[in-house]
Amino acid sequence: MKTLNKTISLFITLFSATLLAQTTISGSVVDSNNQPLIDAHIIIENSIYGTYTDTEGHFILTVDMRPPFNLSASRIGYETLSIQVLNNNQIINFILKEGTDLDDTVVYGSRKPESVRESPVPIEIFDATDIRVSTATPNFYTSLENLKGVDINHGSLTFNSVNTRGFATFANNRFVQLIDGMDNASPALNFVMGNLVGMNELDVHSVELLPGASSALYGANAFNGILFMTSKNPFNFEGISAYYKQGITSQDAAGDNTYRDFGIRAAHKFSDKFAGKASFSYLKGTDWYATDYNEYNRGSVGTPDNISPFRSSPAHDGLNIYGDEISLGAALGMNLKELVQTYEGILFPIGSSILVPENNVARTGYREQDLTDYNANSLKADFALHYRPLADDLEIIWNSRLGRGNTIFQGGNRYQLKNFFIQQHRLEIKNDDFFLRGYTTSEKAGDSYDMFFTGLNMNKVGAEEWFGTYAGAYLQGAAQVQASGGNPFDPTIQEQLHTASRNAADQLVTIQPGTPQFKTLFNQITSDPDVNTGSKFIDNSKMYVVEGNYNFSRLLKDAVDLQIGGSARQYALNSQGTIFTDYDGPIKYDEFGAYIQGIKKLADDRLKVTASIRYDKNEFFDANLSPRISLVYFAGANKNHNIRASFQTGFRNPHTQSLFIGLNVGDVLLVGGAPANLDKNLPNTNLTARDAYFDSYSLASFLAFAASQGTSPIEPVNGTGMTPLVEPEKVKAFDLGYRGTVGPVDIDFSAYYNNYDNFLAEKVVITPNSGSTSDLSGIADIASGNYTIFQLNTNSSADISSYGAIIGLSTRIAKDFKLSASYNFAKFDFDQSSDPDFSAGFNTPEHKVKISFGNTNLFKNLGFQVNGRWSDEYLWQANIANAMIPSRTVIDAQINYTIPAIKSIFKIGGTNLGGKEYQSAVGTGYIGQQYFISWTINNL
Incomplete structure (x- = not known):
């Protein structure tokens, strides 16, 4: 009893002390x-x-x-x-x-808090306030395009790809996106799905973006840049917040369609030791219709000279039309005259072929809008528990993120990602000096399918009947013209005959969109993963990551800022043979890395020296060392003119697709170059990756051989038939910059030069199916059409470099008006003759200008923002097509009104207000306009 009384007394004393x-x-x-x-x-x-x-x-x-x-x-x-x-x-x-914005605090340039001025590398920032009152787009993620030096390629309404410093694709493997330290990339595809399964804007605390190579601290793939998104900690941001947005998307092809977006976030601090949060958002709209029906000549730039307008020939292959690849030549190995000759005396009268020119005829394909409902949606949920066991800076976090959505992705083909699902789970322990986190990412492709193979396999049904009907209708029409005294070979008559024949075949044979038969066949094909008969792709891949960092500054009494860290990662690829060569089971492989960084201020704190080096090892390749050294000099009496210079080497491990892909995309078969992939059987062939890499002819000599009808010699790749297996890509990156304030103007200037070694490339080769390049049997295969076209992942031997400069200016006018402008110059250079088959894919405008003008408090509680962007024309090179993208000017604007009494902000805005639709890349839908109104309630 005495012990109990003492315990109670002690408890009361401690409790009272706590209250006091x-x-x-x-x-x-x-x-x-x-x-x-x-x-x-x-x-x-x-x-x-x-x-x-x-x-x-x-x-x-x-x-x-x-x-x-x-x-x-x-x-x-x-x-x-x-x-x-x-x-x-x-x-x-x-x-x-x-x-000034130059005094804002950033974290990720050196993995420690510092001002923008002090950062040894270029860095852009964006925070929750910008999202709330400064963004002029319905989606905060696309507003990142207004940051200087940043490009966003708009693949669809909900799939937007961020990039810096060139070499952009929608599968942007060169750019890393982290959410609370977790790599947001798809484990199988190895690229970020935009913000489709990313962050709810209510939970965004800050966004920092580092353009350029960042491998020295952040490892492989942080090659063109890295984006950090940090969420709000429930210990600091409590309460319930919500938003609702509604508007329309407007496009000439799609018309006006409703757009809705809703989100909610709830957070509560239960005590000084325990807090939690949850957020949810859902977006629904209509995607941009892709309606480019022109035919692009593969391997050449899309200009009026080599783009064939829609239906310019009976065998026209439209870019956003699928199934018109099935032609007489492809299906039956003959042209229209040869088809009629084959059936003379059986289906057609003897001598009929004299009325038929030697045309190749293709089936009428299905438009992309026939093969997708363009339903774009994104559902995101996030849950986190935060525990501070000692009520100090030590914190343990469990976080789960779930995302599901529909969007369209463009790679070698156009893909409908339907019910695509990604989940991430993270356990982290950290304080001001260290962090240790482990997380896993897993994904499921859901009901996703390839639209190219959907149209192709739907048009295989009844193909011979369709061609027979076409030929019969053509002959009947030609005979009638001749009987009436006309000339069936007149070009105008020819066009009329082909049009009438196509209409007859379509009406009698083609399964028309909107019919029950079409729906049944469509569902059958999109549920079948065999590309010979279906178009579904399967993906149940996973990624496991552990990483940590320790800062010894406090232990070293701030004599030097010393950090040591490392990471380990494992991929587990599982597409059941639909994407990778994993038909016999999941493919697993590992990589790991470690780094050390030191920061020291010298010369009366006017010179800041940062040096780091990182070691990385992928199980298929030799280890890579990535050193970085940077200098920042603080000039001026107040140390507010900051000059920086840095040098680093970066590297990029070949991504999962370049290692293990084995995917048929129609006219070519994509093959990965990992040593472990060489003896894998490739789909729809009797060949292995070893045959493709070590016994093939070059594309250039094959085209010359075909054009000369066999008189020009066909040459093995590199003289031996061998294409090197893929290796890591490396870069030497040089940066110079200045940050400072001159009068009322903040200036941020950067210039860079990058030199690449082993630039990751894709090479098209021609492989004989049964013969060999070492003797005449290979040439015999080529001459008889017994070959397979492969696109191999390898490295270019060309000397490739890129360089550019960015200058940003910002100032305040009449105190409350903020005006900022930036100019971006980007250029790349390489000798095409050193690697004739290499397509660089720089895919970036040489010149870009951005201007922003706004006032968060024009009148009491009323603000506005106007953003304008101009970019000149540029060449887009990709597997799907090459074309010049015209210059464009885009203006976005919004006004907002705050009502503090109900903790609300109302916003009305519109994007692309000039009204001229534009593309980011050939093959995608044209971007129209979005108009929206939003209501955000913040109770934080």
């Missing part, structure tokens, strides 16, 4: 015009305690600390202010002076 130690501080944060500042960060210095201001600029903070202590307020674009707290329930009102 609690201190509550409240107040507000305003600017020099007495306007409230939303999302200002309030923190007790040298502690973990903090919060953020609400929509009225107010805050309340309760902590288990006794005064006195210092309370500071900070916000992007304003100077930090610190005030001492002396009493419990003290009211503190901060008035922050306008600062």
Whole structure:
């Protein structure tokens, strides 16, 4: 009993002490015009305690600390202010002076907090306030395009690919996107799905983007840049927030269609030790219709000279039409005259072929809009539990992210990603000095399918009957013309005969869209993973990652900032043979890396030296070392003119597709170059990857051989028939830059030069099916058409470089108006003659200009933003087609109104207000306009 009484007394004493130690501080944060500042960060210095201001600029903070202590307020674009707290329930009102964006704090340039000025590399930032009141697009993710040096390629309404410094694709394997440290890339496809399964905008705390090579700290694939998105911590951001957006997408091909987007976030701090949050969002709209029905000549640039307009020939192969690849030549190995000759005396009168020219005829294909409903949607959910066991900076986090959506992806073909699902689960322990995290990513392709093979296999049904009907109708029409005294070989008559014959064959044989028969056949083919008969692709791939970092600065008494870290990753590819050569079971492989970085300030803190080196090893390749050294010099009396220079080497491991792909995309078969892939059987052939890599003819000599009808010699690849297996790509990157303020203008300038070695490339080769390049049997195969066309993943021997410069200027006019502008120059250079078959795919405008003008407080609680972008024309090179993309000017704008009493912000906006539709790449839908109204409630 005495022991129990003592225990109770001790508990009461401790509980009372805790109550006595609690201190509550409240107040507000305003600017020099007495306007409230939303999302200002309030923190007790040298502690973990903090919060953020609400929509009225107010805050309340309760902590288990006794005064006195210092309370500071900070916000992007304003100077930090610190005030001492002396009493419990003290009211503190901060008035922050306008600062400069160059003083904003960033984390990821050096893996530690520092100002933008001090960052040794170029860096762009975007935060929750920008999302709330400055974005002029319905989707915050696409607003990143307004950052200087940033490109966004719009593949569809919900699939947008971020890139910097050129070599862009929709499968952008050169650019990394991290959400709370987790790689957001698809494990199988190895590229980011935009924000399709990413972050709810209500939970975005900050976005930082590093353009250029970042391998020295972040490993393979951080080759063109890296994007960091950090979510809000529930300890600091409590309450319930929600938004609703509605509007229309407007496009000439699709018309006007409703667009809706809804999201909610809830977070609560249960105690100083435990907090949790959950968020959910759902977007639904109509995707941009792709209606390019021109035919592009493969291997050449799409210009009026080599683009064939729709139905310019009976064998026309339209880009966004599928199934018109089935022709007499492809299906039966003959042209129209030969078909009639074959059946003379059986189906057609003897001598009929004299009325028939030697035309190749193709079936009428299905338009893309016949093979998809263009239903674009995205559902995202996020759950997190945060635990601080000691009520200090040590924090344990469990986080689960789930995403499901419909979108269209363009690679070698156009793919409908339907009910595509990705989930990520993370366990992390961290404090101010270290982090250790492990996470897994898994995905399922759902009901996704290849639209090319859907149309192709649907048109295989009744193909011979269709061609027979076509030929019969053509002969009947030609005979009637001749009988009436006309000339059936007149070009105008020829066009009329082919059109009438096509109509007759389509009406009698083709299964028409919208009919029950069409739906039945469509469902059958899109459920079948065999590309000979179906178009479904299967993906149940996974990725496992462990990584950590420790900063020794505190242990070293800040004598030097020293960090050591590392990571390990395993891929488990599982497409059941529909994407990879994993028909006999999942393919697993590993990679790991480690790095060390030191930062030291010298010369009276005017010179900051950062040096790092990273070691990485993939199980298929030799290890890579990636060193980086950078210098930042703080010039001027106030050290506010900052000059930086850096050199680093980066590398890029071949991605999963370049290692193990074995995918038929119609006219070519894609093959990966991993050593473990060589003896895998390739789909629809009797060949292996070893045959394709070590016994093939070059494309250039094959085309010359065909054009000369066999008189020009056909040559083995590299003289031996051998194509090198794929190896890691490397880059030497040089950066120079300046950040500073001259008068009222902030200046941020960067120039870069990149030189590439072993540039990852795709090479088309021609492989004899039964013969060999080592003797005449291979030539016999080529002459008889007994060959397979492969696209191999390898490296280019060409000397390739890219260079460019970016300058950004920003200033404030009449205090509240912010004007910013940037110019981006980007160029690449290589000797085409050193590798004639190589297609560089720079896919980036040489010149870009961006201008932003806005005021968050034009009148009380009323703000606006206008963003304009211009880019000149550029060449887009891809497997699907090559073409020049015209120059474009795009203007987005919005106005917003805040009602503090109901903690709400209303916004009305529109994108591409000039009205001229544009493409990011050949083959995609033209981007029209979006008009929207949104209501955001923030109760944080």
